Structure formats: structure tokens, C-alpha cells
Amino acid sequence: MADEPPPPLRKDARRNRTALLSTAKAAFAAEGLNATLKGIARRAEVSIGTLYRHCPTRMDLVATVIADKKRAWIKAAETAVAMESAWDGLVFFLERTCELQAGDLAFNDIASMRFPHAHGIEAAGKRAFDLGGRIVERAQAEGTLRPDLAAEDFAFIVWAQARISEATHAIDPNAWRAATSP
Structure with a gap:
């Protein structure tokens, strides 16, 4: 069903998401919304694919962190x-x-x-x-x-x-x- 919540994240996925969001929040605050997503992923020590799995677009990531x-x-x-x-x-x-x-x-x-x-x-x-x-x-x-x-x-x-x-x-x-x- 479309209204069911997504399954809970695995421990490593939760850790990656937390790292991405805290890194993105700091990067966007310091550099503005044009901070590079590759740079955010690198500083969070995850791949760019992991970033896109958690937030499919830049504005999804921005909306989450602000x-x-x-x-x-x-x-x-x-x-x-x-x-x-x-x-x-x-x-x-x-x-x-x-x-x-x-x-x-x-x-x-x-x-x-x-x-x-x-x-x-x-x-x-x-x-x-x-x-x-x-x-x-x-x-x-x-x-x-x-x-x-x-x-x-x-x-x-x-x-x-x-x-x-x-x-x-x-x-x-x-x-x-x-x-x-x-």
C-alpha cells in the first residue's frame, strides 16, 4: 500500500543518513545552497549514490536540513x-x-x-x-x-x-x- 511507512533503516543506513544530514546542514550553512553534493558526500564519508538514495534531489536534501x-x-x-x-x-x-x-x-x-x-x-x-x-x-x-x-x-x-x-x-x-x- 502507498500509505504504509517505509521500512526502518538498517543501522549502517541510519548512520549514513545522520552523517549526510549533519554534513549537509553545516555545508549549506557555511557555503549556501550551492554547496556541492559531491563535497557533502565526501565529507560525510559516503558515496554520492548513498546521498541520492536518501535524498533524490538537491532540494529534497535542502528541505530536510532546513x-x-x-x-x-x-x-x-x-x-x-x-x-x-x-x-x-x-x-x-x-x-x-x-x-x-x-x-x-x-x-x-x-x-x-x-x-x-x-x-x-x-x-x-x-x-x-x-x-x-x-x-x-x-x-x-x-x-x-x-x-x-x-x-x-x-x-x-x-x-x-x-x-x-x-x-x-x-x-x-x-x-x-x-x-x-x-
Whole structure:
């Protein structure tokens, strides 16, 4: 039946999968989504065929390794929408997004929609955008955010942070905080 879960992995296959995913997560964070799959397989000490058995495409691998970050991004937006003070929610969401981007070039690529139509990524981006719109609307209704600002303006902040993170990730992944400190 198509709905049955796959059989459990053998011990060596589990070890290979764990090595691949942790190596891919580190490689994508350091090099962005263009990190080579051959390099990831080599550093994980498995063959490229083993990598493709576990994740048939690059975007399958990417979606797997950034799943936690996508969930954290959506959770931050949901938390921001639920905060009593709309302004505090807006600030929280922006800071949390910057924290998630800091030192992770793969998440920068995702958040800045470098791969907007990728499997498993488009839905998270749309959900974050929709929630971002609600965050903006709440802050405007509260009177703490200018009425001429739009949810689309978040993209400029995310893109700017992506470039800051890209430029400083090897030196100081939290350099972005200097710009936000009083």
C-alpha cells in the first residue's frame, strides 16, 4: 500500500543518513545552497549514490536540513501575531528572522526567496509572508507603524540581512546585532 511507512533503516543506513544530514546542514550553512553534493558526500564519508538514495534531489536534501529553521521561522511569526503589543510582535519577528539568518547562508537563500518555487520551501515562505502581513496590519492598526509600510517591505530587511550575514558569517555571525543595539 502507498500509505504504509517505509521500512526502518538498517543501522549502517541510519548512520549514513545522520552523517549526510549533519554534513549537509553545516555545508549549506557555511557555503549556501550551492554547496556541492559531491563535497557533502565526501565529507560525510559516503558515496554520492548513498546521498541520492536518501535524498533524490538537491532540494529534497535542502528541505530536510532546513526543516527546523523553517518551523522556527513560522513559529516566530505565529508568536508575533499573538503578542499583545503589535509593535513588540513586529520587533520580535524581525529580530528572530535575523537570528535565524545569522551564520546560515542556506537559510538566507531560503528567506530571501532565492529558490521561491522549491519543493517544501514555497509553502513556508508563503506562510511567513501571510503572517508578516498580519503583523504589519496589527502594528498599523495599533498606530505604532507607519501606514505606508507594507508587508512586502519586509523583503528589503530580509535581503539586507542576507547580505550582512553573507559578508560577516565567517567573522562574526552576530554582527547584525550592532546595527540594532541602542
